[in-house]
Amino acid sequence: MFAPLRYAAFRYLAAGRLVNMLGNGVAPIALAFAVLDLTGSVRDLGLVVGARSLMNVLFVLFGGVVADRLPRRVVLVGSNLLGALTQAAVAALVLTGTASIPLLLALSAANGIVSALAQPASAAATPQTVPPELIQPANAIIRLGMNTGMIGGAALGGVLVAVVGPGWGLGIDALTFAVAAVAFTGLRVAAPGAGRTGTSIVADLREGWTEFTARTWVWVVVLGFMILNAALAGGLNVLGPAVADATIGRGAWGVVLAAETAGMVVGGLIALRIRVRRLLLLGVACMFAESLLLLGLALAPTVVVLVTAGVAAGIAVEQFAVAWETSIAQHIPADRLARVYSYDMLGSFVAIPLGQVAVGPVAAAIGNRDTLLILAALMVFSVLGMLTSRDVRRLQAGAAARATGTAPADPVDREPDPGDAAAPAEPPVRA
Incomplete structure (x- = not known):
């Protein structure tokens, strides 16, 4: 199960992504309550988080092209350093009491652009660090590390916000970007199409x-x-922090988010061992459970209900995450993988800003409870729609359908030569 850890390049990748997700666990809680403390407006919170998501959507295709042209180590290190700068600026504004919604909008947008540059490179790098037969366990281990980071980050975020305020949480997020950049400097894997010339970005x-x-x-x-x-x-x-503020409290909301990630860790351990022929079918069907958190917020916003729903949703979601990453890696050519991921991310993320911005006015008109019930129903119908596809139901997992080309040929624990272009060199992905 843990054979991928025998490869040094994979360990650097896993470490960087774990640290990234530690920050990702802190940031949403800290930013949400920073905005609520500033204006008390759910609409303003939706605008701030929506600005980041919008820039992420607009620039993710460009990020895919960059990741298939440049060494992925360069992309990851550079983007994480820029992420550290943007989040440090947000933290400084909040801590000094000089934050305003326009400033937070601008910095959130900048962070969204940085994330768009990193995500395709991060997602596409895993198959380069291990042999084809280890792609599924490698994805599961990556997810385990990321989710462990999210557990600590969400719990830490809740404590920091409750005890010393959201500004310090944003400062911790900036620090994790910098630490992740250091970890990614150990990756020396060029993208399969690195150095490609004679083609335009449009091509x-x-x-x-x-x-x-x-x-x-x-x-x-x-x-x-x-x-x-x-x-x-x-x-x-958007609605989650607002409901939590009025019911279970800010610290408990951090515990709820940590519980979902704890479920993901359990789900990752399951995904390490599970062997089914129709892996994608299993993963998509499990996504029904993601609606449980919204239903809990709408119908019974108590710590017991929300923690239980979070754990169940986390276990289920992880089955999809590993199934999807494995299916993509096994069926898409390596030199086009980052660009396919960028289209995946564009399609998956394009409506997120709309959801974040629109939910405030809708909730103001019909109430938080009814809005949450409508959103939960939309999630259920989206899963049903995916399952109507015969190709989704029948896709079979198996040996990789592409040649990785740059995966290491043996599990020798060694440091790749910096000048070896073929040596093996991938948070939230900063999501």
Whole structure:
């Protein structure tokens, strides 16, 4: 199960992504309550988080092209350093009492651009660090590390916000960006298409689009997650803190988010061992459980109910995450993988800003409870829509359908030579 850890490049990758997700656990809680403390407006919170998501959507395709041209180590180190700068600026504004909604909007947008540059490179790098037969356990281990980081981050975020204020939480997030950049300096893997010349960005995007649309199961799942992610982002990131403020409290909300991530850790351990032929079918079907958190917020916003729903949702979501990452890595050519991921991210994220911005006015008109119930129903219908596709139901897991080319040939624990272009060199991905 843990054979991927025998490869040094994979360990650098896993460490960087774990630290990234530690910060990702702190940041949403800290930012949400920083905005609520500043204006008390759910609408303002939706605008701030929506600005980041919008820039992420607008620039993610460019990030895919960059990741298939430049060494992924360069992309990851540079983007994390820029992320550290943007979050440090937000923390300084909050701590000094000089924050304003326009400033937070601008910095959130800048952070969204940085994230868009990092995400395709991060997602596409894993298959380069291990042999093809280890892709599924490698994805499961990456997810385990990321979710462990999220547990600590969410719990820490709740404590920091409750005890010393949201500004310090944002400062910790900036620090994790910097630490992750240091970890990623150990990756020395060039993208399969690095050094490619004679093609324009438009031609590269067209080639990626051809790969993306050639497989029905890919675009059907992405379309389903366009709806599901918009509903989840609006319900969990915008209405969730507002409901928590009025019911269970800020510290307990951090515990709820940590509980979901704890469920993901358990789900990751399950995914390490599970062997089914129709892995994607299992993963998509498990996504029904993601609606439980929104239903809990709407119908019974207590710590017991929300923690239980969070754990169940986390276990289920992890089955999809590993199934999706494995299916993509096994069926998409390596030199086009980052661009396919960028289209995946564009489709999956494009409606998130709409969900985040629109949920405030809708909740003001019909109430938080009814809004959360509508969002939960949208999530259920999106999963049903994905399952109507025969290609989604019948896709089989198996040996990789592509040549990785740059994966290490042996598990020798060694440091790659910096000048070896073929040596193996991938949070939230900063999501």
